[in-house]
Amino acid sequence: MASVTIVIPTYNRPGPLIGCIRSIVEGRRLPSEIIVVGREGDAKTVEVLAQTQEICTGKTTLRVGWVTRPGHLPPVQKGLELAASELVAFLDDDVTVTPEWLGQLLSPFGDANVGVVGGRVITPAAPAPRLKGKPGCTSWYGRHWGNVASLEGESAIEVQGVMECNWAWRRSVLTSLKFDPVLNFDDASMYGFELCLQAKDAGCRVIYQPRAVVHHHAAPRAVDLDRADRPRRAFAYARNYTYIMLKHLDWWQKPFFLAWWFLIGERGSWGLAAVVADTVSGHPPQASHVRGSINGKFEGIFLPPSPASGNG
Numbered sequence: 001m002a003s004v005t006i007v008i009p010t011y012n013r014p015g016p017l018i019g020c021i022r023s024i025v026e027g028r029r030l031p032s033e034i035i036v037v038g039r040e041g042d043a044k045t046v047e048v049l050a051q052t053q054e055i056c057t058g059k060t061t062l063r064v065g066w067v068t069r070p071g072h073l074p075p076v077q078k079g080l081e082l083a084a085s086e087l088v089a090f091l092d093d094d095v096t097v098t099p100e101w102l103g104q105l106l107s108p109f110g111d112a113n114v115g116v117v118g119g120r121v122i123t124p125a126a127p128a129p130r131l132k133g134k135p136g137c138t139s140w141y142g143r144h145w146g147n148v149a150s151l152e153g154e155s156a157i158e159v160q161g162v163m164e165c166n167w168a169w170r171r172s173v174l175t176s177l178k179f180d181p182v183l184n185f186d187d188a189s190m191y192g193f194e195l196c197l198q199a200k201d202a203g204c205r206v207i208y209q210p211r212a213v214v215h216h217h218a219a220p221r222a223v224d225l226d227r228a229d230r231p232r233r234a235f236a237y238a239r240n241y242t243y244i245m246l247k248h249l250d251w252w253q254k255p256f257f258l259a260w261w262f263l264i265g266e267r268g269s270w271g272l273a274a275v276v277a278d279t280v281s282g283h284p285p286q287a288s289h290v291r292g293s294i295n296g297k298f299e300g301i302f303l304p305p306s307p308a309s310g311n312g
Contacts, residue, residue: 002086003032004106004168007079009072010093011039014048016217021052023096025059029103032085033061037075040066072188073179080174088174092165095121095214105168105212108156115173115204116196118162119212121149136161136208142245142257143266144193153210160206164192166214173204182243182306186236194244201248231292238269238293242300261297269293 006024010017021034034056038045049064056062065082067074080088087106091097101119108117129147133139136148136159149163177198183191196206245257265271267278270290278285 002106002109003084004087004089004102005079005083005085006031006034006089006091006102007037007076007083008034008091008093009037009075009079010042010045011075012042012044013093014044016094017045018048018051018055019096019217020091020093021062022055023098024091024102025056027097027099027102029100029106030060031089031102033063033083035063035065035079035082037065037067037079037082039070039075040068071184073181073184073191077179080171083171086171087168088171089168090164091214092216094218095165095216098213098215101212101214104209105166108207108209109168109170111205113203113205114170114207115199115202116162116167116169117156117207117209117212118149118159118167119208119214120151120210121163121166121214121216123216125218135159140256141253141260142249143260144241144245148208151208151210156207156209156211158205159208160200161193161196162206162208165216166212167192170204173199173202176202180247180306182303183240185240186232188240189233189237190240190244194247197244197248230286231288234269234289234292235296235299238296239300239303241269242297243303246301247305258301262294265293269297 008017008020017036024031024034036052053062063082065078067078076090079090087109089102089105105117105119108114129150131147131150133145135145135151138144138160144161148159148161149166174195177195179191180194183194200206242261246254249257260271262271264273267274270278270285270293275285275290
């Protein structure tokens with residue numbers, strides 16, 4: 001049985017962190033180690049480390065790492081650097097896992113071609129999103145169907161992207177990929193999708209396992225990452241999505257992608273047709289939200305390619 005490390009990036013969320021770790025050690029399968037990665041200066045996390053260590057005593061090893069650089073990617077990269085196991089799972093600090101979560105998440109790795117497995121995310125305080133198209137898959141012209149982590153089912157399926165807050169990687173695969181620093185912007189929207197595309201390009205399978213369930217809970221967020229700031233979030237999502245697709249699509253696909261992206265788009269990242277459809281339905285989007293989306297798309301087009309950073 002392959003060993004597994006669980007990495008939990010955290011920042012200023014002592015209560016959710018304790019709940020997350022407690023749910024892990026109460027599971028049916030225990031990891032070889034848990035690595036908590038915090039940002040230096042986070043006094044609240046430091047204060048609860050003794051308690052988290054006590055929770056893990058006799059169950060698994062708990063280690064701690066620290067980063068100084070801001071953003072979502074540095075703690076993920078640090079956790080990968082510190083992990084000693086063949087398989088590395090990553091969890092957001094504001095989730096709790098079900099007892100069978102880890103065993104289900106790791107089950108597809110019996111296939112040596114599987115590089116990454118993502119699981120289901122349930123948000124008890126929010127209605128389930130309406131699923132459209134083929135969640136987790138990408139069309140030939142670059143439309144990626146989201147919300148794969150809300151897809152129910154009994155069997156694992158192959159997709160092109162899974163959600164970052166509940167996934168596991170074969171360590172040898174993830175260390176061979178590159179974290180693009182351009183995506184370490186705002187909440188690093190879509191960075192996981194970009195890693196999945198790299199893995200697919202390398203010949204690895206990307207798997208969604210709906211039976212590997214976590215529950216996502218409301219938790220404090222940094223002021224500059226407030227999800228209620230819709231214009232900012234629309235800008236960040238459109239920026240990163242545009243950059244990723246233009247980076248990975250073939251030259252002949254790019255005009256079709258841009259035509260769809262600007263003329264049609266999707267709700268939350270509006271193109272002309274999406275604005276018209278919302279307006280006709282009686283729910284016109286706010287002008288600031290649309291401006292944020294369009295500005296993000298243009299920035300994504302003109303972002304200069306950046307040398308990808310290593311995973312150490």
